[in-house]
Amino acid sequence: MATVSLKNIKKSFGKTDVIHGVDIDIQEGEFIVIVGPSGCGKSTLLRMVAGLETITAGEVHIDDRKVNDLEPMERDIAMVFQNYALYPHMTVAQNMGYGLKIAGRPKDEIADRVDTAAKLLQLEPYLDRRPRELSGGQRQRVAMGRAIVRKPAVFLFDEPLSNLDAKLRVQMRLEIKQLQRRLGVTSLYVTHDQVEAMTLADRMIVMNAGRADQIGAPLEIYANPATEFVAGFIGSPPTNFFSADLVQTPQTDAKTLGVRPEHMEIVTENARLSGEVLYCEALGAETLVHVRVPNEQVLTVRQSAEKPQPSEGTPIGLNWSANDQMGFDENGKRR
Amino acid sequence: MAERTGMVEKRGAGLWLTHLGLIIGLLFIFFPIWLAFVASTVDQQEIVRPPMPLWPGDKLWENYSEALLSGVNAPVAWMMLNSLVMAMGIAIGKIIISLLSAFAIVYFRFPGRKTFFWLIFLTLMLPVEVRIVPTYEVVAGFGMLNSYSGLIFPLIASATATFLFRQFFMTVPDELAEAARVDGAKPMRFFWDILLPMSRTNIAALFVILFIYGWNQYLWPLLITTDPSMNTIVMGIKQMFPSGDDIADWPVIMATSILAMIPPVIVVISMQRLFIRGLVDSEK
Amino acid sequence: MEKRVTFKGIWLPLLLVLPQIAITAVFFFYPAGQAIWQSLFIPDPFGLSMQYVGLGNFEFLFSDPFYRASFLTTAIFSILVTVVSMGIALYLAVLADRLIKGSGVYRTLLIWPYAVAPAVAGVLWLFMFNTRVGVVTWYLGLLGYDWNHVLNGEEAMGLVVVASAWGRISYNFLFFLAGLQAIPKSVIEAAAIDGAHFWTRFRTIVFPLLSPTTFFLLVVNIVYAFFETFGVIHTITSGGPQQSTTILVYKVYSDGFVGQDLGSSAAQSVVLLVIVGLLTIVQFKFIERRVHY
Numbered sequence: 001m002a003t004v005s006l007k008n009i010k011k012s013f014g015k016t017d018v019i020h021g022v023d024i025d026i027q028e029g030e031f032i033v034i035v036g037p038s039g040c041g042k043s044t045l046l047r048m049v050a051g052l053e054t055i056t057a058g059e060v061h062i063d064d065r066k067v068n069d070l071e072p073m074e075r076d077i078a079m080v081f082q083n084y085a086l087y088p089h090m091t092v093a094q095n096m097g098y099g100l101k102i103a104g105r106p107k108d109e110i111a112d113r114v115d116t117a118a119k120l121l122q123l124e125p126y127l128d129r130r131p132r133e134l135s136g137g138q139r140q141r142v143a144m145g146r147a148i149v150r151k152p153a154v155f156l157f158d159e160p161l162s163n164l165d166a167k168l169r170v171q172m173r174l175e176i177k178q179l180q181r182r183l184g185v186t187s188l189y190v191t192h193d194q195v196e197a198m199t200l201a202d203r204m205i206v207m208n209a210g211r212a213d214q215i216g217a218p219l220e221i222y223a224n225p226a227t228e229f230v231a232g233f234i235g236s237p238p239t240n241f242f243s244a245d246l247v248q249t250p251q252t253d254a255k256t257l258g259v260r261p262e263h264m265e266i267v268t269e270n271a272r273l274s275g276e277v278l279y280c281e282a283l284g285a286e287t288l289v290h291v292r293v294p295n296e297q298v299l300t301v302r303q304s305a306e307k308p309q310p311s312e313g314t315p316i317g318l319n320w321s322a323n324d325q326m327g328f329d330e331n332g333k334r335r
Numbered sequence: 336m337a338e339r340t341g342m343v344e345k346r347g348a349g350l351w352l353t354h355l356g357l358i359i360g361l362l363f364i365f366f367p368i369w370l371a372f373v374a375s376t377v378d379q380q381e382i383v384r385p386p387m388p389l390w391p392g393d394k395l396w397e398n399y400s401e402a403l404l405s406g407v408n409a410p411v412a413w414m415m416l417n418s419l420v421m422a423m424g425i426a427i428g429k430i431i432i433s434l435l436s437a438f439a440i441v442y443f444r445f446p447g448r449k450t451f452f453w454l455i456f457l458t459l460m461l462p463v464e465v466r467i468v469p470t471y472e473v474v475a476g477f478g479m480l481n482s483y484s485g486l487i488f489p490l491i492a493s494a495t496a497t498f499l500f501r502q503f504f505m506t507v508p509d510e511l512a513e514a515a516r517v518d519g520a521k522p523m524r525f526f527w528d529i530l531l532p533m534s535r536t537n538i539a540a541l542f543v544i545l546f547i548y549g550w551n552q553y554l555w556p557l558l559i560t561t562d563p564s565m566n567t568i569v570m571g572i573k574q575m576f577p578s579g580d581d582i583a584d585w586p587v588i589m590a591t592s593i594l595a596m597i598p599p600v601i602v603v604i605s606m607q608r609l610f611i612r613g614l615v616d617s618e619k
Numbered sequence: 620m621e622k623r624v625t626f627k628g629i630w631l632p633l634l635l636v637l638p639q640i641a642i643t644a645v646f647f648f649y650p651a652g653q654a655i656w657q658s659l660f661i662p663d664p665f666g667l668s669m670q671y672v673g674l675g676n677f678e679f680l681f682s683d684p685f686y687r688a689s690f691l692t693t694a695i696f697s698i699l700v701t702v703v704s705m706g707i708a709l710y711l712a713v714l715a716d717r718l719i720k721g722s723g724v725y726r727t728l729l730i731w732p733y734a735v736a737p738a739v740a741g742v743l744w745l746f747m748f749n750t751r752v753g754v755v756t757w758y759l760g761l762l763g764y765d766w767n768h769v770l771n772g773e774e775a776m777g778l779v780v781v782a783s784a785w786g787r788i789s790y791n792f793l794f795f796l797a798g799l800q801a802i803p804k805s806v807i808e809a810a811a812i813d814g815a816h817f818w819t820r821f822r823t824i825v826f827p828l829l830s831p832t833t834f835f836l837l838v839v840n841i842v843y844a845f846f847e848t849f850g851v852i853h854t855i856t857s858g859g860p861q862q863s864t865t866i867l868v869y870k871v872y873s874d875g876f877v878g879q880d881l882g883s884s885a886a887q888s889v890v891l892l893v894i895v896g897l898l899t900i901v902q903f904k905f906i907e908r909r910v911h912y
Contacts, residue, residue: 356710
């Protein structure tokens with residue numbers, strides 16, 4: 001267990017700046033998720049913590065040690081890769097024990113620690129198999145096992161679930177969370193999937209084009225997004241954005257307004273906006289109603305399946321509570 | 336209908352015609368080899384009075400033991416050993432230096448890397464046949480005439496294998512090297528523990544190709560081995576023909592020819608899968 | 620294409636490339652440079668000094684009727700070897716591809732000649748056509764044909780072509796068979812349903828789809844005929860009769876080692892170097908194209 005702190009971390013490849021300065025102090029045992037669309041720099045940030053990328057400027061501290069110039073191994077971290085990066089010619093046990101073998105640990109100790117990790121991950125029956133004889137979920141567990149065996153101060157996860165199918169992903173997500181709680185190891189986890197981020201994180205860093213747009217607890221970020229980007233990225237279906245001039249009671253300093261689909265309501269009178277139903281998607285528990293508003297934009301309303309489903313082409317009104325309305329300035333900053 | 340299915344699926348007469356066509360091809364391929372084998376089992380008298388028989392005689396043991404133990408200029412067993420040393424030297428030597436340099440150019444950034452890359456690229460273009468005279472002078476200057484190193488080194492100086500390994504290393508996922516770094520492996524440890532075992536098939540396939548390449552060399556050993564005891568078997572056969580009008584000792588020469596093809600044939604047939612893979616890889 | 624991961628260090632990689640650098644420099648670049656350098660000089664008759672003649676060796680070379688004849692010989696030889704070996708290989712590959720069972724057995728048997736050194740192939744064919752003891756010569760004699768490649772240049776050419784092509788059939792067969800097997804069966808089945816007969820299908824569908832393989836083999840076989848057939852020529856004809864089978868590589872050898880004419884031999888090496896360069900460019904152009912498929 002350890003604390004990790006990033007101080008104004010920057011990265012550039014040649015003349016292109018990819019990370020513009022990220023700061024965060026991570027507590028012992030905390031689970032931090034770095035989330036953002038592809039190309040936002042989230043993996044690069046993680047790889048700088050791992051020591052796989054050089055740090056252009058700023059400092060990374062693990063506990064009170066500055067690790068900028070240390071080799072990955074010397075940083076006391078373990079990493080789980082997107083494609084697992086298992087050594088194809090080694091058995092599961094050899095894969096998990098390789099780091100310890102290099103560190104020169106005695107054979108008994110390696111076998112012991114591998115067994116313990118295997119038990120934890122239900123990998124015991126597979127210890128003598130090679131990676132290609134395992135299913136995707138099992139390989140994922142081996143990759144986790146390789147990290148656990150090392151007993152590192154920090155776990156780093158680089159999109160570890162994105163190669164799995166949807167069902168397995170949900171299951172493994174749960175397992176990772178439980179495992180992390182149980183071992184209490186400080187973790188950094190990169191994903192592009194906001195659901196994964198919301199469910200796993202103690203705190204999350206929402207990255208956008210090389211900047212940390214917002215850092216905070218998932219629900220706090222959901223309820224109170226700091227930028228237009230965060231409001232749009234976190235939550236599914238995404239927040240409806242529309243020009244502030246469109247509504248009669250404009251928020252003076254905001255250029256764009258945002259309202260989450262579940263906060264919008266279809267009404268017949270007192271509408272803030274009027275529109276026409278484009279089509280409905282009935283998902284079972286809820287229904288998504290897509291509404292075309294005067295400037296040709298399409299907004300989404302998320303409503304309970306019990307509510308009446310309007311037929312296509314019906315003119316309707318949209319309403320929402322003023323508390324749920326988010327205003328953003330021309331730079332996308334929250335007002 | 337039967338005729339229309341032609342290439343899609345052949346039955347009956349068509350099938351037999353296909354087999355017949357292939358068997359004619361096989362006869363063309365094997366007739367020279369068969370004849371050589373027959374000639375290596377009869378005595379000289381049966382050959383010099385044509386037509387020679389087309390079925391093996393009873394002198395197999397005599398001819399082969401004469402070839403192996405005394406030969407014409409040098410015992411063929413000795414020449415086979417020379418060929419073996421040369422072929423193994425070329426195959427192993429080339430694989431080792433190529434693995435090392437491919438590892439360096441793929442996994443490191445060092446000054447001169449690009450230059451080195453283009454220099455070895457150039458060597459792809461020039462077979463040894465083109466530069467025989469100056470290469471001969473270099474080897475002579477080192478006093479390497481009639482030596483194994485003289486036979487081996489000039490033929491290692493080409494980059495085909497380096498390119499092959501480079502191609503393969505490029506397909507090894509980056510994450511594997513990163514995982515190894517996180518596991519604390521230093522570069523040579525990664526090379527030895529991860530990269531080499533992963534390249535096993537490629538190494539084996541290349542070995543097959545290089546072994547045959549080395550075994551079948553002709554011009555180079557012809558130039559630099561003037562001492563019959565250093566002759567390789569493939570070039571030694573020609574040396575067994577008498578100059579002038581004397582009649583060649585055909586049974587022994589043909590026994591030697593058969594002996595010269597046995598090792599590469601065994602390698603090709605027994606490692607057929609690797610051989611075909613090596614062939615396709617090295618031309619990519 | 621570059622790797623994302625790199626290890627740190629400068630001395631280690633330099634140490635790793637050192638063996639290849641050293642061997643290539645000594646046995647490749649130095650001799651190749653020497654060939655180019657020597658091509659600009661003529662040694663005096665006693666071999667004591669060298670006289671700079673610029674492109675004199677080249678001028679002399681191209682005004683030499685024997686050298687020009689050798690060019691023509693090489694062209695004829697290469698084209699014949701390529702056409703004969705590729706033709707037979709394609710014929711066999713098409714037949715083997717038609718078999719659903721047993722093509723593996725034929726493949727195993729047909730790859731034998733690959734393992735036979737060109738020089739050994741030369742000896743085998745020489746034995747069959749030997750003017751005194753050759754079996755084929757004897758049977759041809761029965762038919763009233765007097766085979767004598769020692770005196771007849773065309774027969775000599777025919778013999779070295781067949782011997783060279785024979786050794787190359789396996790290689791071409793393997794690539795043709797792989798090419799044929801890579802053609803989706805559904806395409807051929809569709810053509811069969813359209814009513815196309817075997818020959819029509821081959822001409823209009825199979826052969827066009829096989830063209831990348833064919834073109835690749837064309838270049839590779841020409842390179843083979845140029846450089847790797849030395850053993851065949853040396854064992855069967857030694858370039859004769861009257862230089863009728865003296866291909867360029869053989870001439871470099873005979874002028875350089877037998878005739879000891881170093882300047883001319885070096886100039887010839889440089890000419891060959893240019894030819895290989897051109898062939899390599901053609902080959903890479905082709906590979907580039909193949910990558911874009």
